[in-house]
Amino acid sequence: GENVEQHPSTLSVQEGDSAVIKCTYSDSASNYFPWYKQELGKGPQLIIDIRSNVGEKKDQRIAVTLNKTAKHFSLHITETQPEDSAVYFCAPDMRFGAGTRLTVKP
Amino acid sequence: NAGVMQNPRHLVRRRGQEARLRCSPMKGHSHVYWYRQLPEEGLKFMVYLQKENIIDESGMPKERFSAEFPKEGPSILRIQQVVRGDSAAYFCASSPNRGRAYEQYFGPGTRLTVT
Numbered sequence: 001g002e003n004v005e006q007h008p009s010t011l012s013v014q015e016g017d018s019a020v021i022k023c024t025y026s027d028s029a030s031n032y033f034p035w036y037k038q039e040l041g042k043g044p045q046l047i048i049d050i051r052s053n054v055g056e057k058k059d060q061r062i063a064v065t066l067n068k069t070a071k072h073f074s075l076h077i078t079e080t081q082p083e084d085s086a087v088y089f090c091a092p093d094m095r096f097g098a099g100t101r102l103t104v105k106p
Numbered sequence: 107n108a109g110v111m112q113n114p115r116h117l118v119r120r121r122g123q124e125a126r127l128r129c130s131p132m133k134g135h136s137h138v139y140w141y142r143q144l145p146e147e148g149l150k151f152m153v154y155l156q157k158e159n160i161i162d163e164s165g166m167p168k169e170r171f172s173a174e175f176p177k178e179g180p181s182i183l184r185i186q187q188v189v190r191g192d193s194a195a196y197f198c199a200s201s202p203n204r205g206r207a208y209e210q211y212f213g214p215g216t217r218l219t220v221t
Contacts, residue, residue: 004148034209043110043197043212044149089148094139094210096148 002027006090006097013080014105021100023090024072030092033066035075038087038099047088048075080104108133110200110213118219125185125192127216131200138181139210140173143195155181156204188220 003026013019023033034049050057050064050073057064061080066073073092077084080102087099111130119125131138136157141149154162155175166173170188175181185192195217199210 032208036212043199043214046209046211049209091149094151096141096150098148099146 002030002092002095004090004092004095004097006088006100008100009098010101010103012103012105015080015082017080019075019077019080019084019102019104021075021088021090021102022072023074023092023097025090025092025095026071027093027095028068028071030071032093033064033073034091034094035062035064036089036091036096038089040086044089077102082106110198110211112196112198112213112216114216115214116217116219118221119188120221121189122187125188125218127183127185127196127198127218128180129183129198129200129213130180131198132202132211135200135202135211137201137204138175139199139201140181140183141197141199143197143215149197152183185218188218190220193218193220 005024007022031052035047036044037047038044048062048064050066061078063076082104085104087101089099090097113128138155140152143149151165153166153173170186172184195215197212197215199212201208201210
């Protein structure tokens with residue numbers, strides 16, 4: 001079956017710095033690559049997604065880059081803010097990784 | 107447009123009882139998915155339904171678990187004879203398009219505790 005891994009599992013940054021989370025997957029047939037943000041006690045919230053025919057997508061401070069050949073895609077958050085603190089999940093074709101806990105220190 | 111709604115938000119059951127979890131998809135969405143999340147873990151797919159049809163139940167345990175999405179009313183995830191290992195957060199998601207390769211919108215979840 002699909003093997004999805006996220007790195008790092010925890011990430012702590014200073015407010016204003018950038019954060020990058022990487023997701024690797026094994027199924028070369030995957031063609032939908034979303035990132036979800038989950039705050040404590042809430043359901044996952046879709047923050048950005050990309051399809052296999054696109055290499056990069058940006059939405060304000062958030063961007064996703066896809067390398068289909070290497071089978072990985074990354075989430076980039078610039079100018080981080082304390083409210084970005086949450087657990088982030090990649091989910092290629094809706095198969096979830098284990099999550100990355102991001103802490104943004106004010 | 108109301109989001110995905112789930113109830114109850116918290117459910118406590120004793121071992122051996124039945125748990126019924128309800129999910130109302132977003133307006134206009136006819137595809138519903140159920141996931142289970144254990145503490146500190148990602149979400150695990152359980153089942154994908156359309157109205158009156160189970161499309162993919164490959165993630166559903168073979169015994170005690172069932173799901174339905176009737177023509178009228180919410181989708182129901184039913185767990186019979188609950189055991190402690192069923193304690194988890196159960197999330198429902200809906201999408202406007204068919205299949206798992208499209209954006210899904212999640213509800214707030216039902217946290218099931220089995221005592």
